[in-house]
Amino acid sequence: MNRLDEIQRAFQSRGGTSFLLGLLLLAVIPSCGDSGRHTYQKSRAMMDTFVTMTVISESRQQSETAIQAAFNSIEEFGCLINFFSATSELSQINKNAGVREVRVSPAAFDLIEKALYVADKSAGAFDPTIGPVMRLWDFHNGVRPPDADIKKNLPLVNYRDVVINKKNSGVFLRKKGMLLDLGGIAKGYAADLAVGALKQHGITAGIVAVGGDVRTFGLRADGTAWNVGIKNPRQTGAKDEIMGTIRLTDKAISTSGDYERYFISDGRRFHHILDPQTGYPSDRARSVSIIARDGVFTDGFDTAVFVLGPRRGLDLIKEINRDFEVDAIIIDVNGVIYETDRVKETIKDAKNL
Amino acid sequence: MLLQDKYRIAVLSAYALVLHGFEAVLPMPVPWLKLGLANIITVVALFLFDFRTAFTVTLIRVILSSMFTGTFLGPSFVLSLGGGAGSTLAAGFFHYSLISISGRPFFGAVGLSLISSFFHNVCQLTLAYFIFIQRIEAILIISPFVLLVGTATGLINGIIADILIRNVRAPLPESDLAGSGNKL
């Protein structure tokens, strides 16, 4: 009431008009003056997907420089390991399969080394040498390759035939015709690289999503953990429907699903996650999400656990959990949900599972 | 209806149309910013005459101006009609119901102008929601801005209407009746 009286007195006084004008001006100027932590986000099409970076910073300048640097690091890295570019380091390795060792840059070597670690841990359920079989499948046009072709190329798929030389960053594929394909792990690694670049530029909190591979660090502007949605593998209608959300900080999450790239032929779903043992799509799960610190491992192990299925997949999770903290959310082929203890009841509203 | 009534309505409608047209040619910094100058006439009509006059003048103004601009029965006509009718009804309701309660006008010209402007905007936003946008967030986002601008223009229009009413009501000095033109 006092306030109202005051305003009225001001209105009636000589300065009333200017007071009124001031009020109107205040209304026009939006609340841009408040200092503090702001959220900045930028997206770009990279690595055959959308890369979105969200950072928390007090300065627009700082966040823009950092995001630019992070985009650059992904761009640079993407050039090194592009399967389809003839000039990439990956193509050099593949061209010289069975011929000679190829020296690669530290980032590419690091990724290959980690890919082999995942392959070794999963006993080949994830195999970066899936290239010769993968290349036979055309998921875009829905063409199923002849069984004979798959059978012929399957012996070329074996991660044990990748020889790496740590001393000179050399990579050698033993057999001619072998093809290293890092598509199943590169996006998670790219998220790691981007987070590294952001941190280097003084950013203390943010979230990087390279397609569905998401890595978080620090807290949101409101002081809470990052909220990541997990796509429902069987969408009921709305595009990008979410079956659950998970709160993360300083953790990465990746998901492999049979719904990303697939075609239906003779009533069967053929999707892009191939079992390296058979050369055919693995039919034990619909969706596997892995949560761990590094994107490279979540991205690699989600494929491995997907191929292994819930039972053997959870055994693998238990085993690698000795090395580092790792969690899994598995929707098996019948829609049954499996979750490790730390992420229990993440999936609440899974419809049509 | 008396001839005098018709004459009065015609003159007020003409004023309203002129104000409406004048406003249409004024350049505005924001597209949906409207001064609502024609509201002055509605308020003046309510104070000096009666609700029927105010309402008829508003209807004539809306229909004729839409015919002049070729938007008759078009989407903007529906908005204009809804806003005009709604605001006049609301202003009339407040004016007369409060007179019947307290025995004298509760709100002055400024108050009525503000009420009129408020309901003009509320009606238009509601109509825009149902006819065009159908996105409640979109309406919600612009509503406070529209209402804020409406409050400011309502105040200005109210003050103008107030001055008009005072001048019309004030008994003219004898000398003025003799013809003010001679003095100038």
Next chain:
Amino acid sequence: MLRIFRAVPLADKVLFFFMLTASLSGIFVVREALPQAADVIVEVDGRPVRTAPLSVDGTMAFNGDCGEIQVEIKNSRVRVSEAHCPNKLCVQQGWVSRGVIVCLPNNVVVFIGGRGTGTKKGLDAVTG
């Protein structure tokens, strides 16, 4: 001028300040209440025809009732950069970071919101 203000009844002044504070606070209330929108949704003839992230710069073109209408996204803002309607109010409206641009003659609505994409409020990313 001062005399006019004095002559205004108290009820009118109270009403004015009530409406002023209500609409002013309404601006902030609505701003807080609405989810921070991440998508530009373009509707033609009442049907959503395209959803694009607000954070990705680019232009897109649509066929409205008066010919082609071009929508541009830049620096997390959106505008109608080209339209062939008679009054071009949508173009004049300029850059918008929240809310809506309506082009009535074209029957095109450019709307910033998260609804319709299925992404829930407060989600920072989606995996899968």
